[in-house]
Amino acid sequence: MAGDAGSIPELDQKKYDAGEQVKIICLGDSAVGKSKLMERFLMDEYRPQQLSTYALTLYKHTATVGNKTVAIDFWDTAGQERFQSMHPSYYHKAHACIMVFDVQRKITYKNLANWYTELREFRPEIPCCVVANKIDADLKVTQRSFNFGKKQGIPFYFVSAADGTNVVKMFREMITRAVEYKQNPSDFMDEVLQELENFDLEEKEGPEADEVGLKTESPELE
Ligand SMILES: Nc1nc2c(ncn2[C@@H]2O[C@H](COP(=O)(O)OP(=O)(O)OP(=O)(O)O)[C@@H](O)[C@H]2O)c(=O)[nH]1
Numbered sequence: 001m002a003g004d005a006g007s008i009p010e011l012d013q014k015k016y017d018a019g020e021q022v023k024i025i026c027l028g029d030s031a032v033g034k035s036k037l038m039e040r041f042l043m044d045e046y047r048p049q050q051l052s053t054y055a056l057t058l059y060k061h062t063a064t065v066g067n068k069t070v071a072i073d074f075w076d077t078a079g080q081e082r083f084q085s086m087h088p089s090y091y092h093k094a095h096a097c098i099m100v101f102d103v104q105r106k107i108t109y110k111n112l113a114n115w116y117t118e119l120r121e122f123r124p125e126i127p128c129c130v131v132a133n134k135i136d137a138d139l140k141v142t143q144r145s146f147n148f149g150k151k152q153g154i155p156f157y158f159v160s161a162a163d164g165t166n167v168v169k170m171f172r173e174m175i176t177r178a179v180e181y182k183q184n185p186s187d188f189m190d191e192v193l194q195e196l197e198n199f200d201l202e203e204k205e206g207p208e209a210d211e212v213g214l215k216t217e218s219p220e221l222e
Pocket residue numbers: 029030031032033034035036037077078079081133134135136137159160161162163
């Protein structure tokens with residue numbers, strides 16, 4: 001999918017190293033409502049960018065978290081999930097994950113375990129949530145308990161992309177958690193990347209510091 005996509009600016013994942021860029025991915029079986037949920041959340045600012053060659057849609061959104069403006073890319077697949085597995089570049093640098101199932105189809109709930117295992121292979125620590133979609137079709141389901149994720153302490157939401165129940169709440173909370181994670185990664189690789197980014201900044205500041213050093217040393221040179 002996006003593995004060798006360096007020439008497509010939208011798929012240049014280096015951008016996610018910048019402080020104000022966040023990537024949130026969506027996982028779940030086909031037809032559970034992943035795309036409809038994003039469309040419902042974004043509504044009027046809805047501007048998906050379809051990258052059909054890569055079976056991928058990026059939904060772009062800007063949000064204010066704390067006092068910071070953050071650009072969020074929501075990654076949505078078109079079809080790859082039918083193979084029950086995603087390309088590693090889908091997970092690459094993701095800061096949060098929304099896992100969706102359809103309350104009307106038990107199998108989509110059962111399959112969450114597989115999606116979760118794959119997610120953790122690539123992104124062991126990123127915040128993630130479980131979303132039970134399509135509750136408008138039968139409100140009684142909200143009385144049932146879906147325990148997947150309870151043990152891992154993963155937040156759970158009953159939502160409906162059709163009538164909008166809980167959609168904004170769920171996305172806002174996930175955006176905040178993604179930004180918090182980015183600022184404070186608990187994943188070893190992310191910590192290393194963060195260190196490298198800081199190191200880069202220090203390097204850039206370097207010449208100025210040297211100049212100061214030279215000035216103070218210059219009397220000795222004379
Ligand atoms: N009743 C109801 N139907 C929904 C809801 N969300 C999505 N649907 C329907 O479910 C079908 C699949 O929705 P999509 O958003 O295309 O699902 P998807 O997960 O993106 O599917 P793929 O792109 O094939 O993986 C569509 O016919 C939607 O209209 C919902 O909240 N309630």
